[in-house]
Amino acid sequence: MEPRTPWQALVRSRYPRSSWPWRSVGYLAGGAVVGAAAGVVFLVLGVFSVFLVGLPLLLLSGIALGRVERLRLGTVDLDPAPDPHRVPAAPGLAAWLRTRAKEQATWRELAYALLFATVLWPLDLLALAVGVGLPVALLSAPLQLAVDGQEAKVVKAYLVSSYPEAFATALLGAVLLLALAYPLAAVAGARAALARALLTPRESERQDGIGEVIASRARLVDAFEAERRRIERDLHDGAQQRLVALTMTLGLARLDAPPGGPLAEQLAKAHAEAGQVLGELRELIHGIHPQVLADYGLGPALADAADRSAVPVDTDAEGLPRLPRAVESAAYFAGREALANIGKHSGARRARITARHTDGVLLLDVEDDGRGGADPAGGSGLTGLADRIAVLDGTLTIMSPPGGPTLLRVEIPCPALPTSSASSSPRTASSSGRD
Structure with missing residues (x-):
C-alpha cells in the first residue's frame, strides 16, 4: 500500500527516491509564504480590532485561511480534508454569519490562523533553513570559490581557499541534504497532523452532519407527502366534480335529443368519452394518494x-x-x-x-x-x-x-x-x- 503521509513514507527504503522529500519541502515552503502573508493581514486587522471593526474580518480571515490550509494539506496528506462547516438553514449573508459564529470549527480555524501567523510559519522557515538552506550553502562552495577567485566563506563561518576543500564541503552538503530529508519530512508530517486536527471535522461533527442530512431528507419526504395529498384533494374536489357535472349534462342532453339522429349519436359518443375520462381521473386520484390509505x-x-x-x-x-x-x-x-x-x-x-x-x-x-x-x-x-x-x-x-x-x-x-x-x-x- 502506497504511503499517505510523510510519516508513513519515512519507513520505506525508497523514501529518498520518492516524491515525499520534495512534497515536504514544498509544504513547508508554502507554509512560510502563506504564514508570513497571514501575519501581515492579522497585524492590520488587529489594529482595526481595537475599534471593534476588524473582529468580524478577523473571523472571516480565519475561515478563508482554513480553506487554503485544507487545500495545501493535500501536498503531504493524501486523505481527503473535508470542510467542517454546515450548510446554513436559510439563504443570505446574515444566516451564513450566524451559522459560522455558532460553529466550533470556525473558532478552531481562527485559533489555527493566529497560531500559524505568529508561531508556525517561523518554525517552517527555520526547518527549511536547516534542512535545505544549510546543505545547499555547502553544496555551492565550489561555485562561491570560482566567483571570488581567492577564497569563500561558506555559511558565514567556514573559510574555503582551495578547490579540494570546496569539493569536500560540497560532498558534506550532499550527505547532509540526504540525511536532513528525514527530519524535514517528520516536521512536515507533524505540521500536517496539527492542521488536520484543527481544520477538519471531528467525529461528533460528522455525526451531527449526518443527522442533519437525514432530518432534512425526512422533511423533504413529509413535504412531498403533503403536496401529494394537496394535488389529490384539488383533483377530487375540482376537476372530478366538473367532469361529473359534464357527464350528467351530456346524459340529460341525450334524453332531449331525437332518438336515432346524428345529434343523439354524437351526444352518446361524448357521454361515453366523458365517462371514460372520469374513470381515468378517478384511477389517477387513487394512484396519487388513495383515500382508503388515508382513512x-x-x-x-x-x-x-x-x-x-x-x-x-x-x-x-x-x-x-x-x-x-x-x-x-x-x-x-x-x-x-x-x-x-x-x-x-x-x-x-x-x-x-x-x-x-x-x-x-x-x-x-x-x-x-x-x-x-x-x-x-x-x-x-x-x-x-x-x-x-x-x-x-x-x-x-x-x-x-x-x-x-x-x-x-x-x-x-x-x-x-x-x-x-x-x-x-x-x-x-x-x-x-x-x-
Whole structure:
C-alpha cells in the first residue's frame, strides 16, 4: 500500500527516491509564504480590532485561511480534508454569519490562523533553513570559490581557499541534504497532523452532519407527502366534480335529443368519452394518494391494491396498527409497484402480500410464483422507492433467483400510532376505497 503521509513514507527504503522529500519541502515552503502573508493581514486587522471593526474580518480571515490550509494539506496528506462547516438553514449573508459564529470549527480555524501567523510559519522557515538552506550553502562552495577567485566563506563561518576543500564541503552538503530529508519530512508530517486536527471535522461533527442530512431528507419526504395529498384533494374536489357535472349534462342532453339522429349519436359518443375520462381521473386520484390509505391505514389499502391486481393476490395484514403517514405511504407504493411488476413481467399465477408490525419494525413481504430473475436496476420503478424507504431508515430487498419464486421485502423501523386511530377491517376499507 502506497504511503499517505510523510510519516508513513519515512519507513520505506525508497523514501529518498520518492516524491515525499520534495512534497515536504514544498509544504513547508508554502507554509512560510502563506504564514508570513497571514501575519501581515492579522497585524492590520488587529489594529482595526481595537475599534471593534476588524473582529468580524478577523473571523472571516480565519475561515478563508482554513480553506487554503485544507487545500495545501493535500501536498503531504493524501486523505481527503473535508470542510467542517454546515450548510446554513436559510439563504443570505446574515444566516451564513450566524451559522459560522455558532460553529466550533470556525473558532478552531481562527485559533489555527493566529497560531500559524505568529508561531508556525517561523518554525517552517527555520526547518527549511536547516534542512535545505544549510546543505545547499555547502553544496555551492565550489561555485562561491570560482566567483571570488581567492577564497569563500561558506555559511558565514567556514573559510574555503582551495578547490579540494570546496569539493569536500560540497560532498558534506550532499550527505547532509540526504540525511536532513528525514527530519524535514517528520516536521512536515507533524505540521500536517496539527492542521488536520484543527481544520477538519471531528467525529461528533460528522455525526451531527449526518443527522442533519437525514432530518432534512425526512422533511423533504413529509413535504412531498403533503403536496401529494394537496394535488389529490384539488383533483377530487375540482376537476372530478366538473367532469361529473359534464357527464350528467351530456346524459340529460341525450334524453332531449331525437332518438336515432346524428345529434343523439354524437351526444352518446361524448357521454361515453366523458365517462371514460372520469374513470381515468378517478384511477389517477387513487394512484396519487388513495383515500382508503388515508382513512383506514396500510392493511386495508394493501387489500384494495390486491383487489385491483391483474394477478390473484392473497393478503395477510390483519391486526396491522396505524403507522406514521410517510411509512404507510412508502410501504403502500412499494407493495403496489411490486404487484404491478408481477402482473407485467413475472408470469406468476398467484401472489401473496404479508404485512406485520413487530418490535417497532414494519415488515412487508410481496411474494409470487413467477419465473424469477427480477433485476431492480432494469427499470422496474423500485429504485426510487428504495431511495424513499432509505430516507425512513428502512431497507428494500429483492430475492429473485432464475426460475422463481420472487420475494420483495420492505423493512422500516417505526412506532405504532395510538389505537384510537386504528384502521377498520381490510375488506370494508377496500370496498370504500372503490366508492
